[in-house]
Amino acid sequence: MSVAAAQADAFYREFLADDVVFTVKDDGGYPQPFNGSGQRAQPFWSKRSRAQRIVDTVPDYAVFEVVEIDGDRWREHWLKILERDGVLVGLNWSGRGATGYDLTPSEVLRNLAARQRLSE
Template sequence: MSLSGAHKAAFRREVLVEGRVFAIRDGEGYPAPADPEGRRAVPFWSKPTRARRVADQAAAFMGFEIVVIELDDWLAGWLPCLERDDMLVGVNWSGARATGFDLTPAQVGEWFAEQREALAAGMQMAAG
């Protein structure tokens, strides 16, 4: 598995544990750099330490502050807006160039729908 693949897998696991995601912003707002095909992605991280590391290492994000977004707000508010605006979701970008996987909001939303359903089913089995 590539390093980016490992970061993507960690995002899926860690966001459920944290119950929130982390973004970065400066006085102009949230970054949304374009990929080589011209599609823009807004980066999110599964831990504040991951976001801080990129904000400290990537020249393009120096001085950005870390923003906490509750998971329910992110799923119900942010992802639909990103989908409407035809933007991608960057997950756990890393390194001095802040690179990683960019996925559609629908793909990311499906991860959490599947995992939440599995958790709910497990809780019902334990209670029943």
Template sequence: MSVSAAQSAAFRKEAPAAGHVWTILEDDSYIAPHKPDGSRAMPFWSRQSRAQSVVDQVPAYSGLEIVAIPFDAWLRDLVPWLAEQGVLIGVNWSGERATGYDVSPQDILGWFAAPEGTPSQSTEGS
């Protein structure tokens, strides 16, 4: 399994369990860097420590602010908005160049859809 595949699998397991995802802000705005093909991807991490590692290792992200977003709000509000904007979702980017899988918002929604007949993973009210 590649590092990117392992990071993606970790994201799918850890994010719902943590109840949050983490991203980084630059000047109070979310970042969504352009990729070589012209598309954009907004990074999210399943643990604060993963985001901190990128901020510490990648010069372009040095000193940027790490923020937590409640998992349910992210999935309900931000992921569909990113789909409308045509922005991909970077999951658990890592390493000196902050690389990893960039996934469509539709795929993210599919990852976390509750199977029919089972309750969703919502933690609202708890």
């Protein structure tokens, strides 16, 4: 399993257990950088410590602060807006380049629903 796949797996597991996500923001708002495919993606992490590690170790993220978002609000509000705007969801980006899987909001919701069914 690749690092990105392991991080995505951890994202789903931890989100379903804790029902909270974390992102980062600065005075200009929430970052939505372009990924390697030329699409915008907004990063989200399943643990505060994962997001903080990126802020602490990736120079481009040093200006950001970690923000907590309730799981229901993330699913009902954030993902709908990202879908409308064509922005991908970055799952537990990690490493020196803060990279990982970028999926559409609908793919993330579908994957969460499938994992939730498996755990019931």
